[in-house]
Amino acid sequence: MLKDRTLEDDYRSWRESHPPHNRDWDFTTLSGEEIAPLYSPLDIADESYTRDVGFPGQFPYTRGIYANMYRGRLWTMRQFAGFGTARDTNRRFHYLLSQGMTGLSVAFDNPTLMGVDSDDLRALGEVGRTGVAIDSLADMEVLFEGIPLDRVSTSMTINAPAAIVLAMYVAVGEKQGVPAGQLTGTLQNDILKEYIAQKEWIYPPRQGVKLVVDTIEYTAQHMPKYHPVSISGYHIREAGSTALQELAFTMADGLSYVDASLERGLDIDSFAPRLSYFWNSHIDFFEEIAKFRAARRLWARLLKEKYGAKNPRSWLMRFHTQTAGVSLTAQQPENNIVRTALEALAAVLGGTQSLHTNSMDEVLALPTEKAVEIALRTQQIIAYETGVVNTVDPLGGAYFVEAMTNRMEEGALEYFRRIEELGGVLVGIEAGFFQREIADAAFRYQRELEERRKVMVGVNDFVNDQPIDIPILKIDPEVEREQIRRLQELKRTRDNDRVDRTLAAVRDAAARDENVMPYLLESVRAYATIQEMSDAMKAVLGSYREPAFV
Amino acid sequence: MSEPRLRILMAKAGLDGHDRGVKVVARALRDAGMEVIYTGLHQTPEQVVRAAVDEDVDAIGLSILSGAHMTIFPRILELLREQEAEDIILFGGGTIPEDDLQELKRMGVAELFTPGAYTQEIVEWVRENVGEKAAGGSAAPS
Numbered sequence: 046m047l048k049d050r051t052l053e054d055d056y057r058s059w060r061e062s063h064p065p066h067n068r069d070w071d072f073t074t075l076s077g078e079e080i081a082p083l084y085s086p087l088d089i090a091d092e093s094y095t096r097d098v099g100f101p102g103q104f105p106y107t108r109g110i111y112a113n114m115y116r117g118r119l120w121t122m123r124q125f126a127g128f129g130t131a132r133d134t135n136r137r138f139h140y141l142l143s144q145g146m147t148g149l150s151v152a153f154d155n156p157t158l159m160g161v162d163s164d165d166l167r168a169l170g171e172v173g174r175t176g177v178a179i180d181s182l183a184d185m186e187v188l189f190e191g192i193p194l195d196r197v198s199t200s201m202t203i204n205a206p207a208a209i210v211l212a213m214y215v216a217v218g219e220k221q222g223v224p225a226g227q228l229t230g231t232l233q234n235d236i237l238k239e240y241i242a243q244k245e246w247i248y249p250p251r252q253g254v255k256l257v258v259d260t261i262e263y264t265a266q267h268m269p270k271y272h273p274v275s276i277s278g279y280h281i282r283e284a285g286s287t288a289l290q291e292l293a294f295t296m297a298d299g300l301s302y303v304d305a306s307l308e309r310g311l312d313i314d315s316f317a318p319r320l321s322y323f324w325n326s327h328i329d330f331f332e333e334i335a336k337f338r339a340a341r342r343l344w345a346r347l348l349k350e351k352y353g354a355k356n357p358r359s360w361l362m363r364f365h366t367q368t369a370g371v372s373l374t375a376q377q378p379e380n381n382i383v384r385t386a387l388e389a390l391a392a393v394l395g396g397t398q399s400l401h402t403n404s405m406d407e408v409l410a411l412p413t414e415k416a417v418e419i420a421l422r423t424q425q426i427i428a429y430e431t432g433v434v435n436t437v438d439p440l441g442g443a444y445f446v447e448a449m450t451n452r453m454e455e456g457a458l459e460y461f462r463r464i465e466e467l468g469g470v471l472v473g474i475e476a477g478f479f480q481r482e483i484a485d486a487a488f489r490y491q492r493e494l495e496e497r498r499k500v501m502v503g504v505n506d507f508v509n510d511q512p513i514d515i516p517i518l519k520i521d522p523e524v525e526r527e528q529i530r531r532l533q534e535l536k537r538t539r540d541n542d543r544v545d546r547t548l549a550a551v552r553d554a555a556a557r558d559e560n561v562m563p564y565l566l567e568s569v570r571a572y573a574t575i576q577e578m579s580d581a582m583k584a585v586l587g588s589y590r591e592p593a594f595v
Numbered sequence: 596m597s598e599p600r601l602r603i604l605m606a607k608a609g610l611d612g613h614d615r616g617v618k619v620v621a622r623a624l625r626d627a628g629m630e631v632i633y634t635g636l637h638q639t640p641e642q643v644v645r646a647a648v649d650e651d652v653d654a655i656g657l658s659i660l661s662g663a664h665m666t667i668f669p670r671i672l673e674l675l676r677e678q679e680a681e682d683i684i685l686f687g688g689g690t691i692p693e694d695d696l697q698e699l700k701r702m703g704v705a706e707l708f709t710p711g712a713y714t715q716e717i718v719e720w721v722r723e724n725v726g727e728k729a730a731g732g733s734a735a736p737s
Contacts, residue, residue: 484618595618
């Protein structure tokens with residue numbers, strides 16, 4: 046006590062003799078949080094090391110989920126990739142693996158994300174544009190040709206039709222002779238953040254969550270090494286949220302899946318160890334690191350103390366990180382390499398389990414091979430040259446980092462209270478709460494940029510007039526025609542009676558409110574298309590239209 | 596200030612769900628005193644043009660970040676011609692590479708804004724270009 050008072054006295058007299066002479070500048074984080082000129086032990090006086098920080102690999106895991114972190118095993122370098130046909134993307138996968146990438150991550154095109162076949166009118170102009178086009182198991186077989194699914198883990202960014210795509214993945218495994226129980230990887234399958242931010246949905250929110258729980262239940266029973274949901278803040282942040290909103294909204298989504306799975310009758314420890322997270326790493330370095338550390342502690346506390354999970358693996362927040370697409374600029378695109386490197390470093394210092402680094406040209410188009418290579422090399426430089434991996438959580442104990450971590454956690458708890466008052470996440474979505482919060486934050490940031498209270502180098506300061514001159518990846522329009530030809534050929538040659546029978550079974554299972562996974566698997570094996578399967582379910586589950594507001 | 600208020604339809608077409616930009620721009624135009632109607636997501640070109648005609652707007656602001664710009668912009672221009680609604684100005688924005696941007700302008704898209712554009716720049720462009728047309732082609736200052 047006496048010592049603390051002395052420190053406070055010392056601080057006051059230091060401050061008085063050294064009054065801050067600040068430049069005319071807004072010393073706030075990217076999210077607008079006020080930052081003090083100095084942090085000291087006074088700012089973390091209420092923090093207990095054993096209770097709030099602890100050792101890595103021990104509750105509450107603030108310093109990392111593993112005792113030895115990157116000394117034991119580096120993060121997985123996992124570059125998100127997908128464009129054109131399954132053949133095109135398969136070639137890119139082989140290239141990336143040959144360059145030292147250690148896990149795959151599939152980007153699907155918009156029609157696939159919406160459960161629409163390539164030959165549907167709504168898909169016109171979008172086939173293979175921003176990801177790979179997958180219509181049926183036939184495409185998935187090509188996508189993973191020559192890639193042993195028992196050894197390479199695959200992350201699949203798909204949500205509304207995630208159950209269908211998971212069934213396709215299981216079926217490809219079967220064709221390769223790999224049983225479902227040996228498949229490793231992650232399905233994004235976070236439908237709540239679709240309604241909140243990314244906006245690629247098929248069914249209404251409640252039905253969307255039912256399908257997520259179907260996959261959680263199915264994988265708990267049949268795929269013990271597979272992660273059925275990657276609870277995602279990435280898109281919430283890209284849509285314009287603050288760091289705190291990303292943390293709070295995403296974790297509220299995660300808790301909703303936990304609640305829904307418990308309602309289904311699942312035991313918490315049968316599924317919680319395989320839930321994982323996916324965060325954005327934006328440009329405000331310390332704010333991001335604090336977010337990762339707070340997220341880890343918060344999840345551990347909630348799972349242990351609120352939900353009573355007994356298995357310590359249920360308390361661990363494993364997460365993937367992607368650097369912030371929205372932080373990249375079309376102007377002077379080479380600068381994006383530097384932004385991405387700093388964001389990647391924040392993710393590593395925040396203790397990520399896997400990482401995607403954006404390519405410098407992604408603000409203009411899908412990345413070229415050269416740009417992807419630089420992005421991957423960026424991770425390798427952090428891992429092998431900088432030395433930041435030599436010790437666990439090197440920033441742990443820093444007054445500023447610990448104080449920011451505490452503030453993030455408190456802010457998230459405050460948001461949880463507001464969401465609970467609203468009636469929960471689903472009610473919040475239906476009322477447009479999250480959508481409005483995010484749109485407000487996006488608008489606020491845009492205004493700060495235009496008023497030059499925040500700077501983006503090359504955009505609103507340090508501008509030059511040089512034309513943007515970097516190579517752009519072009520998607521050949523022939524891709525769409527080729528994909529449609531393949532699909533129509535498939536529809537002619539498959540056993541259509543079998544397809545119809547299995548689709549009817551999917552519909553009936555959905556109507557009985559049964560787990561649809563086994564029925565989808567039968568349909569997939571019969572080479573039903575993604576649209577046929579999602580339409581079969583839509584007939585029962587209904588569809589969704591967001592209330593449009595500005 | 597007896598100048599008629601400009602009516603702008605802000606639109607998202609195709610399967611693209613990225614609505615951050617369209618909402619920011621819609622709000623900026625509204626704050627600048629224009630009447631803004633937002634279509635919501637996942638509209639077909641036909642739905643966009645029907646809404647534009649029904650709402651009797653002066654311009655359509657189309658946002659595309661899905662890479663489908665070379666399909667959707669020309670389709671909307673074509674539908675506007677079919678509906679004899681070519682007086683409705685089509686402008687837009689999104690991740691559109693320079694070559695495509697030039698070609699779309701040649702086809703008749705009045706202006707395109709790419710990442711990094713200021714909302715003020717867009718507001719001024721709309722005032723100058725759509726404003727003039729709405730006032731009957733007169734370039735007289737208001």
